[in-house]
Amino acid sequence: MILIQGLYKQFGKLEVLKGIDLEVGKGKVVVVIGPSGSGKTTMLRCLNVLETPTNGVISIEDNTLDFSKNVPKKNIAEFRRLTGMVFQSYNLFPHKTALENVMEGPIIVKKENRDAARKKAQALLEKVGLGDKIDFYPAQLSGGQQQRVGIARALAMEPKVMLFDEPTSALDPELVGEVLKVMKDLANEGMTMIVVTHEMRFAREAADEVIFMDQGVVVERNKPEEIFTNPKEERTRKFLNMIQ
Amino acid sequence: MKMYLNSIFADPERTARLIDIAQSSFLPLMKGAIFYTIPLTIITFIVGLLLAILTALARISHVKIFQIIARIYVSAIRGTPLLVQLFIIFYGLPSIGIIIDSYIAAVIGFSLSVGAYTSEIIRAAILSTPKGQWEAGYSIGMSYSQVLRRIILPQAARVSIPPLSNSFISLVKDTSLASLVLVSEMFRKAQEIAASNYEFLLVYSEAALIYWVICFILSSIQQMMEKKLDRYV
Numbered sequence: 319m320i321l322i323q324g325l326y327k328q329f330g331k332l333e334v335l336k337g338i339d340l341e342v343g344k345g346k347v348v349v350v351i352g353p354s355g356s357g358k359t360t361m362l363r364c365l366n367v368l369e370t371p372t373n374g375v376i377s378i379e380d381n382t383l384d385f386s387k388n389v390p391k392k393n394i395a396e397f398r399r400l401t402g403m404v405f406q407s408y409n410l411f412p413h414k415t416a417l418e419n420v421m422e423g424p425i426i427v428k429k430e431n432r433d434a435a436r437k438k439a440q441a442l443l444e445k446v447g448l449g450d451k452i453d454f455y456p457a458q459l460s461g462g463q464q465q466r467v468g469i470a471r472a473l474a475m476e477p478k479v480m481l482f483d484e485p486t487s488a489l490d491p492e493l494v495g496e497v498l499k500v501m502k503d504l505a506n507e508g509m510t511m512i513v514v515t516h517e518m519r520f521a522r523e524a525a526d527e528v529i530f531m532d533q534g535v536v537v538e539r540n541k542p543e544e545i546f547t548n549p550k551e552e553r554t555r556k557f558l559n560m561i562q
Numbered sequence: 563m564k565m566y567l568n569s570i571f572a573d574p575e576r577t578a579r580l581i582d583i584a585q586s587s588f589l590p591l592m593k594g595a596i597f598y599t600i601p602l603t604i605i606t607f608i609v610g611l612l613l614a615i616l617t618a619l620a621r622i623s624h625v626k627i628f629q630i631i632a633r634i635y636v637s638a639i640r641g642t643p644l645l646v647q648l649f650i651i652f653y654g655l656p657s658i659g660i661i662i663d664s665y666i667a668a669v670i671g672f673s674l675s676v677g678a679y680t681s682e683i684i685r686a687a688i689l690s691t692p693k694g695q696w697e698a699g700y701s702i703g704m705s706y707s708q709v710l711r712r713i714i715l716p717q718a719a720r721v722s723i724p725p726l727s728n729s730f731i732s733l734v735k736d737t738s739l740a741s742l743v744l745v746s747e748m749f750r751k752a753q754e755i756a757a758s759n760y761e762f763l764l765v766y767s768e769a770a771l772i773y774w775v776i777c778f779i780l781s782s783i784q785q786m787m788e789k790k791l792d793r794y795v
């Protein structure tokens with residue numbers, strides 16, 4: 319249901335993505351690993367078009383953007399609504415409460431009725447375990463709580479796929495678990511997810527597939543137990559040794 | 563100095579006269595403040611602020627021509643004295659057939675000035691909002707103008723309230739320059755009163771005191787606002 323074909327991204331002279339091909343089935347969870355600078359973040363950002371790819375085709379269900387041609391702004395905005403993005407640094411809106419953060423998209427973008435949006439936002443915050451914190455401002459929440467609000471905010475737009483960019487790497491170790499639990503629940507409910515993370519436990523327990531990226535290409539992809547215990551490529555092996 | 567004090571306190575008749583003048587000029591001065599100084603300040607600040615937001619947006623836009631126009635405007639206003647600008651508008655423009663009422667001339671002059679100076683404050687505030695805020699807005703499907711209005715400007719407003727309050731307080735005092743283009747604001751009233759009774763020190767000091775009280779009240783409001791806004795950071 320998600321298809322990436324020949325994805326290239328250049329920043330000036332620096333070629334960061336050098337032809338990524340990837341398909342992710344509906345309801346699948348894909349974990350992306352790889353060394354710093356290999357282009358993991360850039361790939362996610364291309365998927366929700368925060369970066370405009372230099373070339374390539376991306377499609378989600380029957381929506382397709384072909385970057386070998388000029389893509390109209392309107393198509394980008396529509397396409398973006400199919401994806402939900404969770405940022406490493408949460409990026410919550412500091413002047414809005416948890417509830418308002420979650421309601422913002424549905425009200426402003428989807429023009430939903432305020433009461434309906436409020437009910438839905440409340441339910442989402444309960445789902446991520448923050449039912450008692452809905453009126454708190456981000457500054458009053460711990461990192462783990464903020465990240466869970468971030469997940470609820472993305473879910474409120476009812477995306478087809480959730481993109482996570484190292485959602486736990488800014489967190490204190492004791493707060494990582496609560497965020498991963500929410501993500502696992504989501505995976506179990508059948509959400510399609512692409513997760514950049516170095517949490518190998520999460521990859522083992524929740525991923526259908528692990529992808530190893532290096533220097534702008536997908537080096538290896540396999541089931542988690544396979545890739546972790548029996549990597550085929552030398553580069554994958556080296557990387558796994560380094561982080562374990 | 564000594565003579566002046568002597569003349570006040572040694573001579574009961576003069577003391578009475580001064581008290582009388584102080585009392586009788588209070589009402590006209592307050593009228594000048596309430597009907598001219600304060601409305602002039604508020605109107606020019608609002609118009610100036612709108613101008614400043616537009617200018618700030620033009621300066622951060624990717625459209626070259628907007629950037630250039632905004633830069634020239636800011637540079638011209640900041641590079642020339644406010645008094646000279648007011649004279650050009652009120653005394654200068656009539657020679658090319660543009661005759662503007664003194665009050666309107668003052669509104670135009672001060673608004674242009676506020677717009678240029680505060681556009682820098684607003685631009686800095688917008689730029690100080692982390693890039694992640696734009697991206698978070700875009701990622702939930704918002705458009706440029708939606709992110710700007712709902713996410714960036716409210717945060718920028720929070721950062722810019724202290725410097726903007728300072729501009730506002732300066733403006734209260736700057737409006738006294740409008741006396742020179744014949745707006746009957748408080749200081750012009752003071753000049754008229756003093757010209758009729760020659761008690762310059764007394765009347766001008768009284769005007770100064772009223773400016774001070776107004777600015778003191780505004781500073782207190784500013785402090786209250788900043789406390790309230792500290793709720794979230």
Ligand SMILES: Nc1ncnc2c1ncn2[C@@H]1O[C@H](COP(=O)(O)OP(=O)(O)OP(=O)(O)O)[C@@H](O)[C@H]1O
Pocket residue numbers: 329332334352353354355356357358359360361
């Ligand atoms: N906006 C940008 N402008 C210029 N270069 C960029 C930009 N964004 C990323 N890069 C460069 O692209 C390369 C890949 O960056 P990216 O953030 O995608 O890597 P990553 O795999 O996510 O790394 P990390 O594990 O450190 O997050 C890096 O060399 C980075 O410096």
Ligand SMILES: [Mg+2]
Pocket residue numbers: 358359360483484
């Ligand atoms: Mg990254």
